[in-house]
Amino acid sequence: MISSNLIPLDALSRLPMAEIASLPAEELARLQKEADAALRQAKLILACLDGALTQKYADRAKAARADVQKDFGVARFQDGAVTVVADLSKKVEWNQGKLAGLVDRIKSEGEDPHEYVEITYRVAERNYTSWPLNLRSLFQPARTVRPGKESFELIVDGEGV
Template sequence: MSSFALEQILATPAGVLAEQSSESLFQIKNDANDLLATAKALVEHIDQALNLKYSDRAQQLRLASNKDTGIVHFDDGHVRITADLPKKVEWDQAMLSDITKRIAANGDDPSEYVEISYRISEAKFNAWPDSLKSVFVPARTLKTGKPGFRLTLLKETNHV
């Protein structure tokens, strides 16, 4: 897909695109997916280079500030670098369950210390007998995500 074709596609209203043949939409969609994959690979490659170039300096600045994670800023020539190493905390669910049980056993309210969330696997829910499902249905809300369409070419066609 040339940049001219890409600009044309972006300037074309979706309703007009929808009038194109399925083969044309297939080609446009595949070309766009190829561009997206290339762009993602390019961004990832550049991010690796930036990490190699700046991670040590950023880590030194974090250590000097007595922190393991977070944002630090520094200049490299005429470029301001903002290096972010986000904190990503994961909690052991089984251990938290045991702790909340001990809190409750001591007469305290675990919700004062811990946010408790309940989830049910949709596959498990669908396997339950109707008598059990009916108890949970009032607590269940079904929402849908963004619709997606995958186009597959059934046979090669010769375009003249």
């Protein structure tokens, strides 16, 4: 039997945050579980819909871009009374090894590579933590640690791992 005191998931967006925060932990756990399930379902539905739209319109969008000699970007066309706006973004990836070679070449020719490329340095945290202390101490002044977004999972006793 479902208690009439249970807050429906769709009512949460209309409640003040303080009121939600004051709910019992068991109720928050139930709402979190329902919200996670609803999100998974919504993502599944969205993936199905996106797949159907791609199947239906990808060829027309490609043809519309070809008409204006574009491989990427926005294509607009009509399907009855509906304007379809298909946006194909461009994802460019650069080969880091080849770029490093080009930077060296630009330097050797007396040019400043910073005029042509942005150079970013990264250190994998897993690598950093496995280094010897003397090496880590060299890098420490260049390292800043900020907290990420904290998350909470509520598990009702006896229901979870």
